[in-house]
Amino acid sequence: MIWLSRCRSFVLVLCFFLALMNFPAADARIRRFKWDVKYEYRSPDCVKKLVITINGQSPGPTIKAQQGDTIIVELTNNLMTENVAIHWHGIRQKGTPWFDGTEGVTQCPILPGTTFKYQFVVDRAGTYLYHAHYGMQREAGLYGSIHVSLPDGESEPFQYDYDRNIILTDWYHKSTYEQAVGLTSVPFQWVGEPQSLLIHGKGRFNCSKLITTSLDAGICNVTNPECSSPFTLTVVPGKQYRLRISSLTALSALSFQIEGHNMTIVEADGYFVEPVVVQNLFIYSGETYSVLVKADQDPSRNYWVTTSIVGRDVSRDPSNTPPGLAIWNYYPNHPRRRPSTGPPTGPAWNDTAPRKAQSKALRARKGYVHPPPPMSDRVIVFLNTQNQINERRHWSVNNVSFTLPHTPYLIALKENLTHVFDQTPPPTGYDFLNYDINIVQPNTNATLGNGIYRLDFNSTVDIILQNANTMLPNNSETHPWHLHGHDFWVLGYGDGKFDPFNDPKNYSLVDPVLKNTVPVHPYGWTALRFRADNPGAWLFHCHIESHFLMGMGVVFAEGIDKVGKLPSSIMGCGETLGRHSP
Amino acid sequence: MIWLSRCRSFVLVLCFFLALMNFPAADARIRRFKWDVKYEYRSPDCVKKLVITINGQSPGPTIKAQQGDTIIVELTNNLMTENVAIHWHGIRQKGTPWFDGTEGVTQCPILPGTTFKYQFVVDRAGTYLYHAHYGMQREAGLYGSIHVSLPDGESEPFQYDYDRNIILTDWYHKSTYEQAVGLTSVPFQWVGEPQSLLIHGKGRFNCSKLITTSLDAGICNVTNPECSSPFTLTVVPGKQYRLRISSLTALSALSFQIEGHNMTIVEADGYFVEPVVVQNLFIYSGETYSVLVKADQDPSRNYWVTTSIVGRDVSRDPSNTPPGLAIWNYYPNHPRRRPSTGPPTGPAWNDTAPRKAQSKALRARKGYVHPPPPMSDRVIVFLNTQNQINERRHWSVNNVSFTLPHTPYLIALKENLTHVFDQTPPPTGYDFLNYDINIVQPNTNATLGNGIYRLDFNSTVDIILQNANTMLPNNSETHPWHLHGHDFWVLGYGDGKFDPFNDPKNYSLVDPVLKNTVPVHPYGWTALRFRADNPGAWLFHCHIESHFLMGMGVVFAEGIDKVGKLPSSIMGCGETLGRHSP
The missing domain is CATH 2.60.40.420 (Cupredoxins -  blue copper proteins)
Known part of the structure; x- marks a missing residue:
C-alpha cells in the first residue's frame, strides 16, 4: 500500500512537471481560446476612457502556436449594444475564407450575447496580428499578436536568446x-x-x-x-x-x-x-x-x-x-x-x-526566396485620392470611394445575390495622360461605389498603387495598404507618376520580399504582384482606420466556385438575416 | 384642346388643395413613417456630444394619429456598429405583442443597416411616448411623443384653443x-x-x-x-x-x-x-x-x-x-x-x-370611469431594494436582480425554449415579518435571475410595490414603475410597510385612475391592479434607466397560447440567430 501511494505521488509529480514544460507535440495541434470581449474603463496613457478588452486585457492575449496548428477562438461579445468582428491579420485563411473576420466582406457582425467560433489553420510560421474589423473598434483597443513558431526540427536563419x-x-x-x-x-x-x-x-x-x-x-x-x-x-x-x-x-x-x-x-x-x-x-x-x-x-x-x-x-x-x-x-x-x-x-x-x-x-532572405512569376496576367492601377462627395470628405481609388454593403460579399458572391452590390466592376485605372498627381485637382468630385474586382483564379495580378496630391496644396500622405488572404511580392517603389513602359524594367523579380502590408510613399508609387490563388472575397485597403472608413479600399474576388460550404454562423445580416445558426 | 388643357389645370389645382387640406378620413387610417436613426453631433445644452437622432431630430418627430389608426414605422438603423429597438410607451400592442420594442423581451435588436417595420394600432386616444429600449440608448436622445386624437365626433371633456x-x-x-x-x-x-x-x-x-x-x-x-x-x-x-x-x-x-x-x-x-x-x-x-x-x-x-x-x-x-x-x-x-x-x-x-x-x-374623470374588478385573483408584493452582488451594485425585486436573456422571452415562451431562461418563478413576496424597510440591511446580498411571473390569462392581479431603505442610511428613493402592454388601476399609496390586512380596506375602488407608470414614494408603498388580458410577455420595471440596467424589473407572461404567429423579423439573436427574415 505504501508502494502504491508513493507510485501515485510520483505520477502526480510527473504530470505536474509535464504540464509545466508544455512541450510541443510532433503533430499539429488544436489551440482553443475563449475570449470575453467587453468595454472597460482603462487609463493606458493616464487618461481614463473606455477600452475594448479581451479577457480583461488590451492588447489582448498573444496567440502562440506552431505552424500547421488549428486555432479555435470562441469569442463572446459582451459589448452590450454593439456588434463585433475580428480579423486575423496576415493569416491567409486558405480554405476558410469565411473566418477572415472582415465585417461586410466575409461575415456578418457578431451580436451582443453571441459566441462566435473562429477556426483556422496557421499555415506559416511568423509574426502576425489580430484586431477588430468593424467600424473603428480596432482603435478602441481590440487587438493583439499571433506568433507562429516553425515546425519541430526547423529553426530560424538567425540566433537569439x-x-x-x-x-x-x-x-x-x-x-x-x-x-x-x-x-x-x-x-x-x-x-x-x-x-x-x-x-x-x-x-x-x-x-x-x-x-x-x-x-x-x-x-x-x-x-x-x-x-x-x-x-x-x-x-x-x-x-x-x-x-x-x-x-x-x-x-x-x-x-x-x-x-x-x-x-x-x-x-x-x-x-x-x-x-x-x-x-x-x-x-x-x-x-x-x-x-x-x-x-x-x-x-x-x-x-x-x-x-x-x-x-x-x-x-x-x-x-x-x-x-x-x-x-x-x-x-x-x-x-x-x-x-x-x-x-x-x-x-x-x-x-x-x-x-x-x-x-x-528589404530583400528576401537567401535560402528562403520565393521568386514571383516573371510576368503578370493583368495590371491594375489604383490612384489614391482625397475627394469631396456631397459635402463630405472621402478617400478614393480611381475616384471611386468604397462603401461596404450590409450583406457580406462572400455570401452574396457564393449565392449569386446580384442585387446586393453593384455588378459593374470599378475602374482598373485612371486618366493617366491628363491627371497631374502633383497638384490639387480642379475637380475633386468622386462617386461612391461597392463594385468589386473579379480576378481569374490562379491568375497573376500586378497592382500599382499610385499616390497623388491631397486636397491641400503641396501635400501627399503615406498610405499603408493591406491585402487580406494573400501575401504579395513587392516589385518596386518609385517617385512621381508610375511609368508603365519604363518602371517595370526595374522591377525586383529575383528576391523581392513577400508582405501583406506595404506603404505607398508621398507622391510615389508601389508595385505589387500576387497570385489570385485563394478562393474567396478579400479586402485590400489602406490600413489607416479613418481612411478606410472614408472609402479607401477595394475588394477582390477569385475562385468563388471553389469556396466550400459557407458556415451559417457568418450569416444573420442584410439579405441573410434569417440564416444564422451557431 | 384648349378646353382639355384647362380641365387638366383645374384637376391639378384641385388635387393641390386637397393635398393641402389633408382632411381626416372617416375610417381608421394607416400612418406610415420612415425613420433614419443615427448618431449626430448636437449641443442640446451647449455642450457638444453625440446624440441619437430620428431623421435628424431629437426629440424625434411627434407621431400624430387618430384612435384606431394603424401606425407603420419603418426604422433604418444607421448607428454604424450598434443595434437598436424602440418601445411604444403606453401603446398596449393588443394582438401585436411582438412590436412592443423591448429588446430581450419581445424582439431581437435591429442590426445596423437593417430596416425594421413596426406596425401596430393605437386603440385609445391620449398622450403617449416612444423611446429606445436597448441598453441606455433612450438617454442618448432617441425618444419622442405619440398623440392620438379621439374618433370623429367625440371631444375631450374640457375646452382648449x-x-x-x-x-x-x-x-x-x-x-x-x-x-x-x-x-x-x-x-x-x-x-x-x-x-x-x-x-x-x-x-x-x-x-x-x-x-x-x-x-x-x-x-x-x-x-x-x-x-x-x-x-x-x-x-x-x-x-x-x-x-x-x-x-x-x-x-x-x-x-x-x-x-x-x-x-x-x-x-x-x-x-x-x-x-x-x-x-x-x-x-x-x-x-x-x-x-x-x-x-x-x-x-x-x-x-x-x-x-x-x-x-x-x-x-x-x-x-x-x-x-x-x-x-x-x-x-x-x-x-x-x-x-x-x-x-x-x-x-x-x-x-x-x-x-x-x-x-x-388623481381620480378618474366622471363619465370616463372604468371601475376595477372589486377583487383580485392574486397578490404579488415587490420589495424594492438596493443590493451588492459580486462586488457590484444592483437593484432588486424581492432580492432578485433581473438580467435580460439574449433570446427574447416572447419567442422562448411561444416556442417552449425552456433552457433560455430560468423556469423557476421568482419570489412573489419577501420576508414580511422580519424585514425592516427603514434600515440598511445587515446583509445586502441578492441573486441574479431571469425567471418570470406567469399570470393566468384574464386573471386580475394586484401588485404591491414596497419601497425600503437603500444601502445608505436614512435614504429611500422614488421609483417610477412602468408596465408594458397594460394599464393598471392605482388602488392606493401609503407610508411605511404595506399592511395586507388593513391597507386594502382603503383601496380606491370607485374611481381610481388608470395609468401605465406610477411612482413608489420613499419608504412607502403603491398598490396596483390590472387584468392579465393581453397575450404576450411584458416588462414591468423601474423607468430610471440606470436602475433597470442594474436589475430593477420583472417580466409577466400571460395567454402565450393565444399569441399569434410571431413575425420572423423579431428574430435573429440568441437561440433564434438563424431565423430572421424581413
Missing part, C-alpha cells in the same frame, strides 16, 4: 463613435493627430494639457499604476533579443528606436529577410517586423525606447503628439530607473528619404 | 457607454446627477464649469443656435392651452411650473382625470400629463417655465443640476425677452408631502 513582443499604437481620447461621426459629418471633422503613442498598450499623457474641473476630476491621473511607469524591456547584458515589433496605429506612420542600440531587421510580415541594420525602424500600420538587438552597451544604465510620428507634421495639431517612451532595462538595474540621457529625438517628420530607403532595402 | 407638447429629460455629458460601463464595473461608478435638464430637447449648461483647453476648445458654446435661446411657448393672451407634458428623464423626478400660472391636470397616461389645479406638476420618468393653462396674466411681459429635480439632493453632487428654463411668451412680446423676474424656485427637494398629495389627488 530571447523573444519579446511589442505592438505600437496611437491613442485618441475621443471614442471611436465620436471619431466616426465627425468623419462622416457635414461639416467634416477630422480626427486630428493622436493624443498619445502607446508602446504595447502603455503611454503617458501630459495631464497639464487637460485642465479638469470638479465634473471630471481624476480623469487624468499619472499615479495610476496602469500608466505611472512606462513599458519596460528587461534585458540580460550580452544576450541577443528578437523583438517582434508590430504597428496597429489608427493613423500614424512611426519611427522606432532603442537609444544606443542598432537593430537588425530579419523578418517582415512573416517572411525572413536579408539582415538590414537600422538605427530607426520605420513601421506602418499593419506591418510586423522581427529585429535582432544585442544587449551589448554599457549595462550599468538603462536606455530609452522611443517611437515618434513621421510623415505628418504633428506640431501643427493641438495634440502635438509627443514621442512614446519605454525603457530598455539592463538587468539588474531597477526597471524604472530613468536613463541618464534624454530620449533620442526621432528623424525629421518630413524626411522621406530614409523611409523610402528602408522600403527598398 | 391650442395643443402644445413638451417632453422633459435630464441630460448627461458622458456617453451611455461610459455610464453603463461605470454602473457595471468593480468598483461601482455611479452616474451621478445629470449635468442639465432639457425642456423639449433644449437646455443650457454653464460653460464656465467646463474649463476647456486647446484640445477640446469649443466643446461648450453658448452662442450655438441649438442652445443659445431657450425653448419658447408663445401664447395668445386670453387663450386656453392644453400642454401635453411628459417626462423621459434617465434618473430625475421633476417639478414643473409656469411662473404666475396655475395648471389644471386633465389627463394622465392617456386617461381623463378629474381636474386638479396645481402650481407645481410633479412628474416621474415615463409619465404623461395634459394640463390646461389659461394665458390670463399680464400679457405685457414674458414668464419663466421651470423644471427642477425633486427627491434627490443635487447640491451634494458635482453637477449641482440647475433648473431647466423655458419661456412662456405672450404674443406679441419678443420670444427671447427675458422675464422681468427671476425664475421661481421649485419646491424643496426633500418635501415629499406635496408629491404624495398629487399622487393621491
Whole structure:
C-alpha cells in the first residue's frame, strides 16, 4: 500500500512537471481560446476612457502556436449594444475564407450575447496580428499578436536568446463613435493627430494639457499604476533579443528606436529577410517586423525606447503628439530607473528619404526566396485620392470611394445575390495622360461605389498603387495598404507618376520580399504582384482606420466556385438575416 | 384642346388643395413613417456630444394619429456598429405583442443597416411616448411623443384653443457607454446627477464649469443656435392651452411650473382625470400629463417655465443640476425677452408631502370611469431594494436582480425554449415579518435571475410595490414603475410597510385612475391592479434607466397560447440567430 501511494505521488509529480514544460507535440495541434470581449474603463496613457478588452486585457492575449496548428477562438461579445468582428491579420485563411473576420466582406457582425467560433489553420510560421474589423473598434483597443513558431526540427536563419513582443499604437481620447461621426459629418471633422503613442498598450499623457474641473476630476491621473511607469524591456547584458515589433496605429506612420542600440531587421510580415541594420525602424500600420538587438552597451544604465510620428507634421495639431517612451532595462538595474540621457529625438517628420530607403532595402532572405512569376496576367492601377462627395470628405481609388454593403460579399458572391452590390466592376485605372498627381485637382468630385474586382483564379495580378496630391496644396500622405488572404511580392517603389513602359524594367523579380502590408510613399508609387490563388472575397485597403472608413479600399474576388460550404454562423445580416445558426 | 388643357389645370389645382387640406378620413387610417436613426453631433445644452437622432431630430418627430389608426414605422438603423429597438410607451400592442420594442423581451435588436417595420394600432386616444429600449440608448436622445386624437365626433371633456407638447429629460455629458460601463464595473461608478435638464430637447449648461483647453476648445458654446435661446411657448393672451407634458428623464423626478400660472391636470397616461389645479406638476420618468393653462396674466411681459429635480439632493453632487428654463411668451412680446423676474424656485427637494398629495389627488374623470374588478385573483408584493452582488451594485425585486436573456422571452415562451431562461418563478413576496424597510440591511446580498411571473390569462392581479431603505442610511428613493402592454388601476399609496390586512380596506375602488407608470414614494408603498388580458410577455420595471440596467424589473407572461404567429423579423439573436427574415 505504501508502494502504491508513493507510485501515485510520483505520477502526480510527473504530470505536474509535464504540464509545466508544455512541450510541443510532433503533430499539429488544436489551440482553443475563449475570449470575453467587453468595454472597460482603462487609463493606458493616464487618461481614463473606455477600452475594448479581451479577457480583461488590451492588447489582448498573444496567440502562440506552431505552424500547421488549428486555432479555435470562441469569442463572446459582451459589448452590450454593439456588434463585433475580428480579423486575423496576415493569416491567409486558405480554405476558410469565411473566418477572415472582415465585417461586410466575409461575415456578418457578431451580436451582443453571441459566441462566435473562429477556426483556422496557421499555415506559416511568423509574426502576425489580430484586431477588430468593424467600424473603428480596432482603435478602441481590440487587438493583439499571433506568433507562429516553425515546425519541430526547423529553426530560424538567425540566433537569439530571447523573444519579446511589442505592438505600437496611437491613442485618441475621443471614442471611436465620436471619431466616426465627425468623419462622416457635414461639416467634416477630422480626427486630428493622436493624443498619445502607446508602446504595447502603455503611454503617458501630459495631464497639464487637460485642465479638469470638479465634473471630471481624476480623469487624468499619472499615479495610476496602469500608466505611472512606462513599458519596460528587461534585458540580460550580452544576450541577443528578437523583438517582434508590430504597428496597429489608427493613423500614424512611426519611427522606432532603442537609444544606443542598432537593430537588425530579419523578418517582415512573416517572411525572413536579408539582415538590414537600422538605427530607426520605420513601421506602418499593419506591418510586423522581427529585429535582432544585442544587449551589448554599457549595462550599468538603462536606455530609452522611443517611437515618434513621421510623415505628418504633428506640431501643427493641438495634440502635438509627443514621442512614446519605454525603457530598455539592463538587468539588474531597477526597471524604472530613468536613463541618464534624454530620449533620442526621432528623424525629421518630413524626411522621406530614409523611409523610402528602408522600403527598398528589404530583400528576401537567401535560402528562403520565393521568386514571383516573371510576368503578370493583368495590371491594375489604383490612384489614391482625397475627394469631396456631397459635402463630405472621402478617400478614393480611381475616384471611386468604397462603401461596404450590409450583406457580406462572400455570401452574396457564393449565392449569386446580384442585387446586393453593384455588378459593374470599378475602374482598373485612371486618366493617366491628363491627371497631374502633383497638384490639387480642379475637380475633386468622386462617386461612391461597392463594385468589386473579379480576378481569374490562379491568375497573376500586378497592382500599382499610385499616390497623388491631397486636397491641400503641396501635400501627399503615406498610405499603408493591406491585402487580406494573400501575401504579395513587392516589385518596386518609385517617385512621381508610375511609368508603365519604363518602371517595370526595374522591377525586383529575383528576391523581392513577400508582405501583406506595404506603404505607398508621398507622391510615389508601389508595385505589387500576387497570385489570385485563394478562393474567396478579400479586402485590400489602406490600413489607416479613418481612411478606410472614408472609402479607401477595394475588394477582390477569385475562385468563388471553389469556396466550400459557407458556415451559417457568418450569416444573420442584410439579405441573410434569417440564416444564422451557431 | 384648349378646353382639355384647362380641365387638366383645374384637376391639378384641385388635387393641390386637397393635398393641402389633408382632411381626416372617416375610417381608421394607416400612418406610415420612415425613420433614419443615427448618431449626430448636437449641443442640446451647449455642450457638444453625440446624440441619437430620428431623421435628424431629437426629440424625434411627434407621431400624430387618430384612435384606431394603424401606425407603420419603418426604422433604418444607421448607428454604424450598434443595434437598436424602440418601445411604444403606453401603446398596449393588443394582438401585436411582438412590436412592443423591448429588446430581450419581445424582439431581437435591429442590426445596423437593417430596416425594421413596426406596425401596430393605437386603440385609445391620449398622450403617449416612444423611446429606445436597448441598453441606455433612450438617454442618448432617441425618444419622442405619440398623440392620438379621439374618433370623429367625440371631444375631450374640457375646452382648449391650442395643443402644445413638451417632453422633459435630464441630460448627461458622458456617453451611455461610459455610464453603463461605470454602473457595471468593480468598483461601482455611479452616474451621478445629470449635468442639465432639457425642456423639449433644449437646455443650457454653464460653460464656465467646463474649463476647456486647446484640445477640446469649443466643446461648450453658448452662442450655438441649438442652445443659445431657450425653448419658447408663445401664447395668445386670453387663450386656453392644453400642454401635453411628459417626462423621459434617465434618473430625475421633476417639478414643473409656469411662473404666475396655475395648471389644471386633465389627463394622465392617456386617461381623463378629474381636474386638479396645481402650481407645481410633479412628474416621474415615463409619465404623461395634459394640463390646461389659461394665458390670463399680464400679457405685457414674458414668464419663466421651470423644471427642477425633486427627491434627490443635487447640491451634494458635482453637477449641482440647475433648473431647466423655458419661456412662456405672450404674443406679441419678443420670444427671447427675458422675464422681468427671476425664475421661481421649485419646491424643496426633500418635501415629499406635496408629491404624495398629487399622487393621491388623481381620480378618474366622471363619465370616463372604468371601475376595477372589486377583487383580485392574486397578490404579488415587490420589495424594492438596493443590493451588492459580486462586488457590484444592483437593484432588486424581492432580492432578485433581473438580467435580460439574449433570446427574447416572447419567442422562448411561444416556442417552449425552456433552457433560455430560468423556469423557476421568482419570489412573489419577501420576508414580511422580519424585514425592516427603514434600515440598511445587515446583509445586502441578492441573486441574479431571469425567471418570470406567469399570470393566468384574464386573471386580475394586484401588485404591491414596497419601497425600503437603500444601502445608505436614512435614504429611500422614488421609483417610477412602468408596465408594458397594460394599464393598471392605482388602488392606493401609503407610508411605511404595506399592511395586507388593513391597507386594502382603503383601496380606491370607485374611481381610481388608470395609468401605465406610477411612482413608489420613499419608504412607502403603491398598490396596483390590472387584468392579465393581453397575450404576450411584458416588462414591468423601474423607468430610471440606470436602475433597470442594474436589475430593477420583472417580466409577466400571460395567454402565450393565444399569441399569434410571431413575425420572423423579431428574430435573429440568441437561440433564434438563424431565423430572421424581413
